[in-house]
Amino acid sequence: EEEIVAAAREVLPALSGRIEMAVDARTVGDEILWVPTSHAILDFGEGGRATSDERGEWTLATDASLEGTTTLRGTGATVVNYGPDALLPFSAEGGGTSITLRWDDGGARAAERDTYRAIERARETIASVFPDLSLLTAPIRANVGLPLRCNAFWDGKSINFFQVALDEEGQVVCHDTGRILDVILHEIGHAIDQYAPGGRQDGALGEFIGDLFAWVHTDSPQLAPNFFGNGDPVRDLSANLLFPRDIVGQVHHDGLVLGSTMWDLWETLRASGIEAAQLRPPFLAPIADAQTLLEWYDALRFADDDNGDLSDGTPNECAIWDVFARHSVDLATPGLHWPLSPMPECPDAPPRLFFERRVYPCAGEVVLYYRNPERIGA
Structure with a gap:
């Protein structure tokens, strides 16, 4: 009987797909890479929710056609923009349809995408070295696009990144710190230091x-x-x-x-x-x-x-x-x-x-x- 139930579950029509995002390889001006949007939450309203895996792939067991949205607030990272937050609406047709969703400048600022990617990468490393660290029990929050200059900081609860800074002639003094992988990882390092035994x-x-x-x-x-x-x-x-x-x-x-x-x-x-x-x-x-x-x-x-x-x-x-x-x-x-x-x-x-x-x-x-x-x- 268990084998019959398992077989029935395998053939149930489902919506499925993959979420990707465009990110700077490491810093502003680098090659743009398309990477999986891992552990993202897809909200289908009354139709339910799905969560992408580490490959950015997701499945929802339904044969209905649904409207959905996703944001950059997932199970591992919560990225909050100073201004409108990232939002990606989409439609998914029933009958086993698979769709690919892509985050680019049309749905989210580069700093939002780069920071989300960095947090997901950091969490994977932290889990491999400190699997019991309480920092991992909730999404790591990041605030990006703050109207300040040339810095970033960990405030004990969230990592925070500043907008690009320009001089009086419009020349870049320093770039948006939420777009620089090293800076994002550095601030997460402060979080690890706080949560590790002994604290900061x-x-x-x-x-x-x-x-x-x-x-x-x-x-x-x-x-x-x-x-x-x-x-x-x-x-x-x-x-x-x-x-x-x-x-x-x-x-x-x-x-x-x-x-x-x-x-x-x-x-x-x-x-x-x-x-x-x-x-x-x-x-x-x-x-x-x-x-x-x-x-x-x-x-x-x-x-x-x-x-x-x-x-x-x-x-x-x-x-x-x-x-x-x-x-x-x-x-x-x-x-x-x-x-x-x-x-x-x-x-x-x-x-x-x-x-x-x-x-x-x-x-x-x-x-x-x-x-x-x-x-x-x-």
Whole structure:
């Protein structure tokens, strides 16, 4: 009997279709991509509702012809425009008809579509690393097109983005921040930081986390390219910053000190053949453990561990130690380097010499005598 019922359900006439949206590939001026509008709600009034899946596909079990509408307020994202909200009305004929709905400038502003896409992408990543994070229990709200300039922010409940800013001559000072993937992901990073264990405590760490959540998706050291009218990004992670020399007490810059270190590690591990998708979980997992910049190194080693035993090392501990050492001012002097664990045994690592005697900068030469026991007699 159960088999007969299942077969009957399979042949029931249904309305079905797919929803797509046009989005900037990454930032204003990029190629326009058509991507699925995932987890969107289609409202058919008394005819019922349908929700699109991750492929943008939906089905409604009815053979009736119906009028419907959809918005950019879905089960995972709620995008609110400063002005008329996005609205896409449509008609669907009964008898097993399949239709394709397309969001473009006729139904929604670019910032609405770009922000919706970014939230959906972010939720997928968050669920893979922090599946129990309460941030995921409700749609993430975004307000776009706010009449302000050159910024964006997380206010504890929603992410907020500003309109394009023009100078007196009509030239772009900075673009609509709701159209820049990196900026949207950065603000979602602040939300993750708030909802993760410990909450938001360290401003510099919070800015680093926002940047981190952006570049683990873009695989690029340029944060928010084309943010400014001249095409410049907001920050460049490829800067060779050292701890603690470059800590200046400004949260964005201080976060960049750890950001440049972690980007160096990302490049190192990517060059070894590890895919970006494999690196995202261990790079993001320390958010749940580290509460300050100085706690990140130990949290990262814990995230890199593969057997619950740090005493036997971690798969990438040599690369982690080496990169954090390179971004330290002086490994021989307490307080002038990241708080590192003892140097791991790394057979392929180049030899290092650590000086315990301070050499004062003055005219003249220093002659260093040393020997390598492994090469004696070679």
